[in-house]
Amino acid sequence: xxxxxxxxxxxxxxxxxxxxxxxxxxxxxxxxxxxxxxxxxxxxxxxxxxxxxxxxxxxxxxxxxxxxxxxxxxxxxxxxxxxxxxxxxxxxxxxxxxxxxxxxxxxxxxxxxxxxxxxxxxxxxxxxxxxxxxxxxxxxxxxxxxxxxxxxxxxxxxxxxxx
Numbered sequence: 001x002x003x004x005x006x007x008x009x010x011x012x013x014x015x016x017x018x019x020x021x022x023x024x025x026x027x028x029x030x031x032x033x034x035x036x037x038x039x040x041x042x043x044x045x046x047x048x049x050x051x052x053x054x055x056x057x058x059x060x061x062x063x064x065x066x067x068x069x070x071x072x073x074x075x076x077x078x079x080x081x082x083x084x085x086x087x088x089x090x091x092x093x094x095x096x097x098x099x100x101x102x103x104x105x106x107x108x109x110x111x112x113x114x115x116x117x118x119x120x121x122x123x124x125x126x127x128x129x130x131x132x133x134x135x136x137x138x139x140x141x142x143x144x145x146x147x148x149x150x151x152x153x154x155x156x157x158x159x160x161x162x163x
Contacts, residue, residue, distance in 0.1 A: 027059050028135065035087050035111055039132030039142075042067070042076055055084045059094075067141035070127065073098040074141075087111040099123065 027048040028038040042065045050057040058081045065076040080094035089109040096103045097120065104120035111117075114129045137144040 030057075030084075034084050036084075036089070036109070037116075037129055037132035039135050040089075040109065040116075041080075041135055043135045043137045050084070057082060057084055063138065065138035067136055067139055069136060069141045070131070072125075075103070076138075 027045045075096045077094040082092035108119040
């Protein structure tokens, strides 16, 4: 391939560097780089893919995952997709929330200062960002450490690197 100008070389170098850098981060660290807390994803991410130019991503879990948080029942499929930008995840697929007796797809997540917004279309709910500083665990959410006799604050998760 012939590089016609220093600008072309620089652009190719920067895109390659961004892709290499993203491959060295965990999915949880990628979330943080877009100003989201790690707790949006449960423990169990096995790999992820992201296009740094478009923000389109796919995250893979080792199994389907469900748990309760603040009175809401959540379900994560083994593959979660969407488009991420700073403080906004759109076109989200693979995460559902139970409201009353019905399951809804969470289609958008936003961050506005210290508030996280979750939208299922016509209905949305806001929660404090600090509710998501740790990753929940399948089955028991954030209560796992409390159920096992520990405290939530002392339960640090070891995150799985991407492939």
